[in-house]
Amino acid sequence: MTNPLLQDWDTPFALAPFDRISDNDFSPALDSALKAHDAEIAAITDQAEAPTFANTIEALKAAGRALDKILGVFFTLAGADSNTAREALQREFSPKLAAHFSEISGNKRLFRRVAALWEQRDRLDLDPEQQRVLMLTHRGFLRAGAALQGAEESRMKEIKARLASLGTQFTQNLLADERDWSMTLDEADLEGLPDFLIDAARAAGAEKQAGAPVITLSRSLIVPFLQFSPRRDLRERAFRAWQARGANGGEHDNRAIAAEILAVREERAQLLGHDNFAAYKLETEMAKTPEAVRDLLMAVWKPARAQAEADERILTRMMQDDGVNDALAPWDWRYYAQKRRAAEHDLDEAALKPYFQLDRMIEAAFACAGRLFGLAFRPLDLPLYHPDCRAWEVTRDGRHLAVFIGDYFARGSKRSGAWCSAMRGQAKFPEEQSPVVINVCNFAKSDPALLSHDDARTLFHEFGHALHQILSDVTYESVSGTSVARDFVELPSQLYEHWLDQPEVLEEFATHAVSGAPMPAEMRDKLLGAAHFDMGFQTVEYVASALVDLAFHDGPAPRDPMARQAEVLAALDMPEAITMRHATPQFAHVFSGDGYASGYYSYMWSEVMDADAFAAFEEAGGAFDPGRARALEDHILSRGGSRDAAELYIGFRGRLPGVEALLRGRGLD
Structure with a gap:
C-alpha cells in the first residue's frame, strides 16, 4: 500500500498528491482497481435478493470509485503533460479498459437485474432523478450491446477494444506531428511582426532550446503569425505544415x-x-x-x-x-x-492585445461568476502536476463548493486545443463529494501573458464548462455537471462567452499591461462593433x-x-x-x-440556444439580472443530466429557440 494512487488522500480537499505520484505507480494501481471493480460487480450479480434500485442501480453507481480516482489523475496527465512513459501507458490501458467495461456492459446477469427494474419502473416509487438514472443505465446497457448474443457479442467486445486503441493512436500521432515541427525565424523574418508575437516566438524557441525564435503548430502562435507576417512564403510554409498534421506519411x-x-x-x-x-x-x-x-x-x-x-x-x-x-x-x-x-x-490586434492580460481575464471570469452566482475564489498553494498550473478554492457564502485548476500555457507535452475536465465530479451518493475541475488551454507564454480577444473568449468558454461542474447539485455523479447530451453540453460554455464583451466588464478588467489604464472607450466600442467581422x-x-x-x-x-x-x-x-x-x-x-x-455540429446546435438564452438576460434588464442568473443555475447549471435537455431549457426559457437568434448573433440574417 505504498502506492499513493491506492491510498486515501489526506491532502487538502482530497486532491491528488501529484508530488508523490510517479509514472511507475499507474500500471499496478490500475490492475488493483480493476480487480476491485470486478469484485464489486460480482457482489451485485451474486446476491440472492431480488433487484432493487438500491442493491442494483445504486450499488452499480457506488462501484469503481478507486478506478475513477486513478483514471481521473492519469487522463489529466496524458492530455495536459504527456511523455513517452505516459504515452506507452495510454496505449497499454486503452484496450485493457475497453475490455473491462465491455465485460460489465455485456454481463448478462447484471443486465437482467437492470432490465427487471426497468420493467417495473412505474412501481418503484423513484424520485425524478432516480427515474432518469435508471433510464440512462438501462439505455446504456442496450446501446453497449448487452442484448447481443454469441458471435455478435464477441465481435462487439473486439470492436470496443479496437476503437479505443485506434483513438489513442490517432491522438498520439497528432501530438507527435505538432511537437516535432517548428520553423526557426532569423532577424529578417521578424520584420513586421508585433512585439507580443516576437516575445512568444522567443519563448517557444527557449522551450525547444532552439537558440532563436520559432513558430510552432500551437494555435496561439501560428494564427497570429498568419495574421501578421508580411512574408507570403513563410505564411505558406507554416500553413501547409499546420494543414499536414496527421498526413505526413510514415x-x-x-x-x-x-x-x-x-x-x-x-x-x-x-x-x-x-x-x-x-x-x-x-x-x-x-x-x-x-x-x-x-x-x-x-x-x-x-x-x-x-x-x-x-x-x-x-x-x-x-x-x-x-x-x-x-x-x-x-x-x-x-x-x-x-x-x-x-x-x-x-x-489593430497588436494595439488591442496588451489590454487582454491573462491574469486580468481570469479575474474577469471569476468576477462575473461572483456577480451572477455569488461565487468566491481563493488562491491555493498546492502541489499540482505542472509548475504552470494554478488552483483556487471555490466557495459561496463561506461554504466550500469546488477546487478549480487552471493550466493555461502551450507546451510540447500538451495536446492542442482547449478543454475542461473534472478529475472528480460532484455527487451526494454514496457520500458527499465536491468537484475538482480543470481548464486546459494553449496560450502563448510570455511575461506578462497577453491574449487575443479570441483567446480571452476561449478562456470564458472553458470557464463556462467549469461552472457547469462547480454549480452541479445532484445526487448521482453519473448525471452531474457536464454529463448531458453532447449537443447541450456547449450551451453553458458558449453562453458564458457573452459576459466577456459586456462594456462594464471590459472597462474594469481590460487594462493595459504597461500603463494599467483601462481600454479607451473608443477602442472598446470599435472592438464590439467589429463583432461580426470575418x-x-x-x-x-x-x-x-x-x-x-x-x-x-x-x-x-x-x-x-x-x-x-x-x-x-x-x-x-x-x-x-x-x-x-x-x-x-x-x-x-x-x-x-x-x-x-x-x-x-453540437457547437452550433448549442449556439442556437446560447444566443436565445442571452437574449433572455437582455430582455430582463441586463447581463447581470439576478432573476435570470438564478433561473440559469436552477434549471441548467445545477441540474446536470438529471433531466432531459429540452426539458431543462424550457424550464429556463419557457420554450425552445429557433435559428433566428443565431443568425442575428453572427450578422448573417
Whole structure:
C-alpha cells in the first residue's frame, strides 16, 4: 500500500498528491482497481435478493470509485503533460479498459437485474432523478450491446477494444506531428511582426532550446503569425505544415486510422440495429436525426458562404494592390483580413492585445461568476502536476463548493486545443463529494501573458464548462455537471462567452499591461462593433467541418475518407481560399474518441440556444439580472443530466429557440 494512487488522500480537499505520484505507480494501481471493480460487480450479480434500485442501480453507481480516482489523475496527465512513459501507458490501458467495461456492459446477469427494474419502473416509487438514472443505465446497457448474443457479442467486445486503441493512436500521432515541427525565424523574418508575437516566438524557441525564435503548430502562435507576417512564403510554409498534421506519411499518418475507425463504427452501429453510426449516435441527442442536423447546418451555410465570397473579393483586391497577382490562398486570408479589420474598424490586434492580460481575464471570469452566482475564489498553494498550473478554492457564502485548476500555457507535452475536465465530479451518493475541475488551454507564454480577444473568449468558454461542474447539485455523479447530451453540453460554455464583451466588464478588467489604464472607450466600442467581422470565414470553416463529420457517419463508411472529404467540399462549392477548421487527419474531436463523432455540429446546435438564452438576460434588464442568473443555475447549471435537455431549457426559457437568434448573433440574417 505504498502506492499513493491506492491510498486515501489526506491532502487538502482530497486532491491528488501529484508530488508523490510517479509514472511507475499507474500500471499496478490500475490492475488493483480493476480487480476491485470486478469484485464489486460480482457482489451485485451474486446476491440472492431480488433487484432493487438500491442493491442494483445504486450499488452499480457506488462501484469503481478507486478506478475513477486513478483514471481521473492519469487522463489529466496524458492530455495536459504527456511523455513517452505516459504515452506507452495510454496505449497499454486503452484496450485493457475497453475490455473491462465491455465485460460489465455485456454481463448478462447484471443486465437482467437492470432490465427487471426497468420493467417495473412505474412501481418503484423513484424520485425524478432516480427515474432518469435508471433510464440512462438501462439505455446504456442496450446501446453497449448487452442484448447481443454469441458471435455478435464477441465481435462487439473486439470492436470496443479496437476503437479505443485506434483513438489513442490517432491522438498520439497528432501530438507527435505538432511537437516535432517548428520553423526557426532569423532577424529578417521578424520584420513586421508585433512585439507580443516576437516575445512568444522567443519563448517557444527557449522551450525547444532552439537558440532563436520559432513558430510552432500551437494555435496561439501560428494564427497570429498568419495574421501578421508580411512574408507570403513563410505564411505558406507554416500553413501547409499546420494543414499536414496527421498526413505526413510514415508512422504518424492518421489517414488509414481514420478509415478504419469509420468502418468499425459503422459495424458497431449495425450490430445494434442502426443503418449507420450517425443514426445510432444522434438517437440520444437533442437533434435526434441526421436530417435535423443537416437542416440546421445548411440553413447557416448558405448565408455564411455568400458573406465569405463577398469578403474574398475584397481581400483579393487588397492582395493585388500589394502587387501579388495571384488568387487569394488560405495562407493569405488571415493576413489580409487583419489589415482590413485595422482599416475598416481602426482595430489593430497588436494595439488591442496588451489590454487582454491573462491574469486580468481570469479575474474577469471569476468576477462575473461572483456577480451572477455569488461565487468566491481563493488562491491555493498546492502541489499540482505542472509548475504552470494554478488552483483556487471555490466557495459561496463561506461554504466550500469546488477546487478549480487552471493550466493555461502551450507546451510540447500538451495536446492542442482547449478543454475542461473534472478529475472528480460532484455527487451526494454514496457520500458527499465536491468537484475538482480543470481548464486546459494553449496560450502563448510570455511575461506578462497577453491574449487575443479570441483567446480571452476561449478562456470564458472553458470557464463556462467549469461552472457547469462547480454549480452541479445532484445526487448521482453519473448525471452531474457536464454529463448531458453532447449537443447541450456547449450551451453553458458558449453562453458564458457573452459576459466577456459586456462594456462594464471590459472597462474594469481590460487594462493595459504597461500603463494599467483601462481600454479607451473608443477602442472598446470599435472592438464590439467589429463583432461580426470575418464571420463568413469563421462560419464556413466550422460548418464545412461539421458537414464532413456528418457525411462520414450518415451512410456507408468511406474506404477513403480524404476522397469523401473532397466530395463533400466540392458539393458545397467550398471557397478555395478557406479550408476546413479541422481536416480529417487532425480532426481529434471526431477520431480521438466517439465523443464528438457525428456530433461536431453540437457547437452550433448549442449556439442556437446560447444566443436565445442571452437574449433572455437582455430582455430582463441586463447581463447581470439576478432573476435570470438564478433561473440559469436552477434549471441548467445545477441540474446536470438529471433531466432531459429540452426539458431543462424550457424550464429556463419557457420554450425552445429557433435559428433566428443565431443568425442575428453572427450578422448573417
